[in-house]
Each structure stands twice: as C-alpha cells, then as structure tokens.
Amino acid sequence: MLVAVFLTIDLFIVAAVVRSAADATFGVLSRRYPAAPTTPPSVRRNFASMKADWINLGYCVHIEADAVHLHLYPAMILRWAGARTASIPWNRIQIGRARFFGGYREATIDTLNVLLPAWCLPEPKVPDPATDNPDESDAAARR
Numbered sequence: 001m002l003v004a005v006f007l008t009i010d011l012f013i014v015a016a017v018v019r020s021a022a023d024a025t026f027g028v029l030s031r032r033y034p035a036a037p038t039t040p041p042s043v044r045r046n047f048a049s050m051k052a053d054w055i056n057l058g059y060c061v062h063i064e065a066d067a068v069h070l071h072l073y074p075a076m077i078l079r080w081a082g083a084r085t086a087s088i089p090w091n092r093i094q095i096g097r098a099r100f101f102g103g104y105r106e107a108t109i110d111t112l113n114v115l116l117p118a119w120c121l122p123e124p125k126v127p128d129p130a131t132d133n134p135d136e137s138d139a140a141a142r143r
Contacts, residue, residue, distance in 0.1 A: 019081045025052040026074050026083035028112060035071075036087035042066035043120070047075065051115040065120040095121050 044064035050057050050072075062073035070093060074083035088109055096106030098118060105118045 015081075018077065021055045021057070022074065022078045022081035022083040025055055025057065025112070026072070026078060026086060029072065029086035029088065029109065030084035032110065033069075033086045033088045033092070035085035036069055038064055038071060039066045039068050042071075045117070045119070048117050048120075050117070053113055063117065063120050070116075070120060090122075093121070095123075 042064050043066075044062065046062045047059045048061050048063045049059055050061050050063070057078070060075045060078050062075065064071040064073070069087040069089055072086045072088070074085070092109060094108045096108065098105050099115060103118055104115050105121045107114050107116055107121060
C-alpha cells in the first residue's frame with residue numbers, strides 16, 4: 001500500500017515537471033508564433049534534440065525548416081503535456097556560435113536561448129570588409 005502511494009505521488013511530480021517544461025518552451029513559442037503551413041522545399045527530421053534555456057528536450061522535437069519558418073513540432077509526450085506546434089519566422093532567430101563539434105548551434109528566439117541541430121539553421125552571415133562598408137551605407141541612409 002505504501003509503495004502505491006509513493007508511485008502515485010511520483011507520477012504527479014513527473015507529470016508536473018513535464019508540463020512545466022512544455023509550457024516554458026513550447027508554450028511561450030506557440031503563443032508568439034502559432035503553427036503555419038510549410039512551404040516546399042523543406043527539410044524535416046523527427047525525434048531531434050534541442051535545449052531551451054535550462055530545459056533539455058532530448059529526442060522530443062520534430063524539426064522542419066523551410067524558406068519562411070523554422071517549424072518545431074512537439075513529440076507525443078510533450079503534446080500530452082499541452083505543447084503545441086510553433087512556426088518561428090527566420091527574421092526572429094539570431095544564430096550564434098557552433099557547439100559540440102559543430103553538430104549544434106546556439107540561437108536566440110526573442111529572449112529564449114536555444115541550442116538546435118546545426119542542420120536546421122543557416123550559417124550566420126559574416127560581414128565581408130571588402131564589400132560591406134558600414135560608413136558608406138550610413139552615408140547612403142542619411143541622404
């Protein structure tokens with residue numbers, strides 16, 4: 001009887017933790033960026049891993065990248081916890097440095113720091129000093 005009580009309490013604790021993780025990541029993103037249709041061509045991989053701030057979502061996310069959005073689909077366990085699909089426009093994603101031997105890349109979506117597989121993010125644009133002269137563009141903008 002005592003074992004059943006402890007298992008029931010543990011079940012509620014695990015459910016609360018999963019619900020909290022789903023709401024802290026997908027809840028925030030899906031409220032800001034609701035699901036949008038994909039535009040071909042797109043690349044999709046199922047059961048990918050990502051990290052959002054301190055929450056590691058290993059093998060719990062299906063990711064699809066197209067020309068307009070980065071689509072994050074929660075796996076079944078996160079959907080049970082209330083997570084919904086998020087379609088983040090590329091202009092809202094700031095891409096950072098590579099991590100873990102280039103397999104993952106840091107990024108920031110609004111204020112949420114994420115670690116995503118490198119295959120789904122474009123390479124960050126590095127300014128070319130030969131072609132990008134900020135003084136000329138500032139002067140042209142002032143005219």
